[in-house]
Amino acid sequence: MVVNKLAQRLERGPLLFDGAMGTEIYARGVAEPDCLEALNVSQPALIGRIHRDYIAAGADVIETNTFGANRFRLGEHYRESEVRQLCLAGARLALEARNAAGRPVLVAGSVGPLGRPIEPVGAIKRSGAERVFGEQIAALAEGGVDLLILETFTALGELELAVDAARATAPDLPVVALLSFDDELNPARAASALVESLSARGVTALGANCGAGPQSALSVARHLASLGGQRLAILPNAGLPHREAGRLVYSAGPQYFAEQMAELLEFGVSIVGGCCGTGPAHVQALRRRVDGAAPGRMVSPLPRRAEPGERQPEAPSTGLAAKLRAGEFPISVELTPPRGIDPSRMLAGARLLQEAGVEFANVTDSAMARLRMGVISCAALVQQQVGLETIAHFTCRDRNVMAIQSELIGAHALGIRNIFALRGDPPRVGDYPKATPVWDVNAVGLITILSNLNRGLDANGTPIGERAFFNIGAAFNPTADNPVKELRLLRRKLAAGAHFVLTNPVYDFAALALLRQVFQEVEVPLLIGAMPLRSAKQAAYLQNEVPGIVVPEAVAKRLEAAGEEAPQIGVEMAIAFFEELAQVAAGAYVIPSGGRYDLAAQVVEGIKSHRS
Template sequence: MSQLLDKLKSNILVADGAIGTILYSEGLDTCPEAYNLNHPDKVERIHRTYIEAGADIIQTNTYGANFEKLKAFGLEHRVKDIHQAAVQIAKKAANDDTFILGTVGGFRGIKQEDLELSSIQYHTEIQVETLVNAGVDGILFETYYDLQELTNIIEATKRKYDIPIIAQLTALNTNYLRDGTEINHALQQVTSSGADIVGLNCHHGPHHMQQSFSHIELPEGAYLSCYPNASLLDIENSQFKYSDNASYFGKVAKQLINEGVRLIGGCCGTTPEHIQYIKSSVAGLNPVTQKDVIPITKYINNTEKEPKKQNLKSKVENRPTIIVELDTPKHLDTETFFRNIKKLDDAQIDAVTLADNSLATVRISNVAAASIIKQRYDIEPLVHITCRDRNLIGLQSHLLGLSLLDINEILTITGDPSKIGHLPGATNVYDVNSKGLTEIALRFNQGINTDGDALKTKTNFNIAGAFDPNVRKLDGAVRRLEKKLESGMHYFITQPVYSKEKIKEVYEATKHLDVPFFIGIMPVTSYNNALFLHNEVPGIKLSDEILEQFEAVKDDKAKTKALSLKLSKELIDTVHEYFNGLYLITPFQKVDYTLELANYSKTITSTKQEAIL
């Protein structure tokens, strides 16, 4: 057994606190890890102040020193150099009895990351290998939001090295990880994967950490650790700060020791003063070997709300189904809009899809419009949700509001960047993309929000995804589609297509997927519209024959409309040869086009069904 683990058998050990907090307070203008190369004396001084405050253990200044995070500072090629320098600095500062932990931070944070676990593991193994070869006493995996990421990394490290592993998860909630796993159960999995010391760090201050640990059992074959933040985060004079509460921090440290913690340190906002108070507070305390665990009271109501209507996925799987897109107005004169909704409702269209400020252009809130539609009409609103305009807080609030309004059909989209719209200086959020938003909505369907807390009931979202077949390489688009399907999307809606060949191509490329499609058809309304689509919309190309036909009738509105409907009906014929789902995109509020095409679609599909019967 290592000296570190041997020491923990009968002792409480005190670790250091934050490094970045101190560097930022001194005017840090780059990443903290860069100081290992540029200002090693400053990092060494911080280590020394923690040791002088009573820390038995210090950690290397390498929390964010992975390839992906260092890219933002142009330092991705210095990963090994930064880690080697960090260990040398820590050794120079350490006393003979000081333990040095090599710190590795998690990749997957609160915001969605698209990195595959294999890539994460590759980059993490480089960090671990460098730290182990440089002579650390243990590896500290800290601030891991993703349980699978942490357990995979621990298992890979255990296979290669015989070195103590301290593994700490970070939870947004006091009782659950963001995937809904109870923290106690999660730490049992971390222990089973091979960690010697398991616990929590970051996000919560000492009070909420104590609440979490009151529900955590003493692990078999491992010890507990806790590195709380100094407090909840506050803002003063436009700067982030933590409470000046070092003495209070020390008092709560006693309670954490009584909950079974044997290794205690600090995370964001903590300073040598915090560690000094911890050291004096836990002096003379013995490790807890037995404790009473307070069970968590679960509040999830497993009774799902009964959907009032069959959802679109079920409909389109069983019969030809028509949905229509009708954009909300850019102004407050909504009379025409709702008159058109009434026409679609009377025509028994299955759903009306409402875009969310498409093309980054301000329109009336689609949720407000959908709420009125639910109150006045029988047609189902399908609400688009873009990730461009709302952060993680806003997106979740948005979903909760939709569920409250009994609006269950949603289309998750990443969203056009604001620079293409009429307000190019507007901020793009993109905390998540369409896949990440889908995963949030699916967790809501399980009765859990993104911090793992219970919603006390389940939502009933039926989630659509967008698919653009108008690309040069359709196989690449299908691979992206497959990733969307893996995220949990229930069905797909395509961008408009303008050739029978493209419809057949989409069928052949996607027929291996067990998922319904609504194929987009948007009538061409004029010769100028045809030229615009052909020349300015990426991916869309009209044949020379079609362009010539529209040019020939460009001065006759009646003939132009007749041609437009004729060509659209031919496309609809092909759609129904291969797909049940038809998505009619209303051009320029010309709902008469949409109604005629919807009626045509119903006529030919009902005729086919009668022939079959």
């Protein structure tokens, strides 16, 4: 039977881990390197000296300089092939310092997050993420570490993957698993989820690190301790940082840090130490508080809770949702935000449409990657000044995961609840072809984020308080080159939580077969897109230059033959198409061509007339 060295040692009393590695490197005058983990081979004397200084300060456990030594993070520095080399070097330096200590010291192999979003929010498969964690953990185990510390994770789901990888790759190594708690979050709910998940996975200790300072850590520790007997580990930052002479400086000094951390020991915390901004002086001050403290408590596994399902509002959350659920036929018309700071033309178009009986307006998000006023601002103006309920298009192109959630929460506060989730056109086709696309997530990931917000959770699965009431739309192109792939993607969007579907403009009656198949398969309403064409020239442009739109030759010829009457023919064709789709469409999505809201209004009036 393999002896758990960490658990055995904790029976005698709490353990003191070391402090930060990254900020300590910078504090010693080292310019910010491209890759901290590469210092294991380029400046081994520096890393070894930091380990020895922490041991001299009284640390019982030192951590390897391998926090970001996974394939993804190293790949940012073109070092993805050096995972094993840097992990082995990091383990060797820590072991050498331990062997020279003259007293028992344990070495913890440090493993941090992958640095990329994982499914269902991101594109990284869970199985792939677990393999990447396993590669790093295997190298640390080969290097001879005594335990693993999985630290600074912000997503419980990713931390679970790392723990599972550790159990599969190095089952004999004890695991300390730490989540970074946001000071703004509900610590009680987050703490409960952490204990419930990780105690069942057999970790030796669990808790929190990084985040804010020791006082915030006290709040987290109280909630964790209230959940029953458990081995807790708390390693906070030295307060919040500020920038000084180009460097981040943390304000909590050693004595203050130690005094605040001493209160943690009263809760029976088993492991204490420091994260960002803490150094050997902080560890030395804390050593005096640790000596003589009582042993910490063991984790008691909690009953496993059911996975939270999506909870729908008792009443429809938006006017659009209400009409769709009632089997009515909502019609929405697209509004294009202005290129400049004056929204009057857009608002005038919205009023014209309202007079024609339109109740909903789609507001685009810099479509075709062309600069426009922000979609949330425009949607709010339309709702507040005109009274049309909006469907805000929202893309992943320009926003990282944090910005996506921030804007969506703000949109909800402004009363914008219908969100059409899109990947977004690439910048290379628009006004700024050299702009950097973000795409932290794709459309499926965006829908997942929205669904999480509807459950009161952020993208990491962390509670945010009150749940949202978004009505989520997904895109579908019935004229896609690969309809099988397009239908498969739609199924993924629906599985992620989409409530309704909007299609590209449709001109080809051949697409009816696919639309009927979708109608039979899915249980969400389809709003079919139509753009009344104004000329044969426009038809040729859409067919040849705009991806995702198919205009049959017969349509173009009919417009050409119509001459000056082409705009009216375009309106008639759009109305006729909706007559053909009467059994499939749950609503209409009308897209004005060239800002011709008057033509869109005619289409709306025609649809209403034929349905009355």
